[in-house]
Amino acid sequence: MAPPIALGWWGVPLAIFAGAIRVSTPFLFVSLGEVVTEKAGRINLGLEGTLVMGAMSGYATSYLTGSPWLGVLAAGLVGAMLGLLHGGLCGLPRVNDIAVGIALMLFGTGLAFYLGKPFVAPKAPNLPSLPLGAWSDLPQVHAALSVNALFFIGILAAPLLRWMLANTGLGLMIRMVGDSADAARAMGYHVNRVRLWATAYGGFMAGVGGSFLSLYYPGSWNEGLSSGQGITAVALVIFARWDPMTCLWASLLFGGAGALGPALQSVGVTQGYYLFNAAPYILTLLIMIISCAPDRTLVGAPGELSITR
């Protein structure tokens, strides 16, 4: 094995590229879930808790069964259950979706920490990666281009989801429920039921996103695993104006921004580390300030969404 070659400053774009792929996957999954939830007219701020719970249950399942893919499935199912809880509670009259989201954030994180205690030490089998960098001699390129299959699933899911929302009856129903509950009711749709399943699906995706954290990168379970990816992804959906394809680009952008801080740190630039981590929030806020006006809301915003009314 050749000794690693010091790439110096050339390592920065490579690290950003690698980070954009690696860091973006949880963003991608959470946002592709939340985009449907929000299209149906609800916002689930509890996805941070769902993500952590997914990370824990995915890791635990992988450790107990020896199969990381079963872990991904378990993480998704646990996430879906938390989504059902959110959707069910918000279906009750006068229950605020933002408050339930924050409560679920605390509940999911707390439950994951409680149940995850025995799994902090053991090493569970991780998800395999595809060595797309095998053509290169540089180990840094190998590291950057060993891409997880979940990333490709996410890339495929984005256009599929966009097509589903735009061209199918299911997509039309979700959009109608999110744009005007009255119209949807008049058409005979069950508004609460559609939102319930949209939130459950969002929870499933967030759980899978969490399992990526514990089963691939960083690839272990501990209580400091999530650095707010769940909340970032909720902001990302707004940044992406509720378009799944834009969610994909925004995830890559935010992933790259998240990788910028550590990458610069490795070449000796330590200034602004925290601000790079906050870049997704700053960018989303700027987008909202630029594109909102007192008499109109963001283009593409679901009409029933409490945060845009």
Added chain:
Amino acid sequence: MAGRLAAAALAPLLAVLASMVLFGAFLFAAGVDPLQAYGLIWLGAWGSWFSWQNTLVRAAPILLTGLCMALPAQIGLVVIGAEGAFVLGGLGATAAGLWLAGLGLPPLLVQIGMGLAGIAVGGALIAGCGALRQYRGVNETISSLLIAYIAIAVMNQLVGGVMRDPASLNRPSTRSLPDAVMLGNIPGTSVHVGLIFGVVACIGAWWLVYHTRYGFAARVVGGNARAGRVAGLPVGRLILSFCFLAGGAAGLAGMVEVAAVQGAASADLATGAGYTGILAAFLARQNPLALIPVCLLLGGLDAAGGLLQQRLDVPDATMMVLRGVLFLTLLASESLQGRISLPRLVRPRLAPVAAAGE
């Protein structure tokens, strides 16, 4: 009045009962005796004067961060940025405290300066969200959530950069405030005076909202912004001033955290008090006065965590689970509000017996 109060308290009480049953089942499944656990929680939260003092200390910041949600709610805004105002308020107060103490001012003046700095920074932050809402149409819920995270990043950046004490190596922090300017305890207790700030602020906010014309105007706007505008109410000014007061309360809580507990600003300033405050306000149904009992409950649960962990050998996350269950059932109980009523104890004989099965 008493009857209405009892009816309003019935749903939350049922919710507390339901969450005790759910959490008890959870503990039972985990092999812990629920009754023993509840006994310990009672003991650790409200069982002795010592526990009460612990509870009061933990309730103090939530009283103020709860106002950060409850005050804008009067005017129809959902502001969830208390954590940001708390953190930057604490940082601003630290900067002011270090500067003023360096000038050699007497401690009381330094403390007043710190309080004002915390209020100003926190208030400006949330007023900024209100202004974005009023003049740019940016939704205040999302902007305040984003600003909370940006504020924490800014705080970490400053604490690790220009405000860093060179002597703090592994955990960056600012220089420590001189002992003389630290806030003292309420005489005869181990509870710092921040509790008084919190209680006074809650009572003051309640007075402002329910007993002044200004508060009435705010509630009119909160009920129907268009009606408020048609009636000639200064909607923009109301929104900005309520948001400033809200952020100021959270900023003051940050100042207390620095000046009574931590003694310096560091990453530890992000305690999560802002998020607990949001839930406290929802549980108090956005009534500033109801925040006081709610915070005594939440502060008590927080205080009991250590004892529970120690005696029953359960993970520290146990109390997080209990809080999560409690929040969820209490929020769900909102839907019962007004749909259940107390049994009519006043005139039991007039009720037909046959209707009892209904």
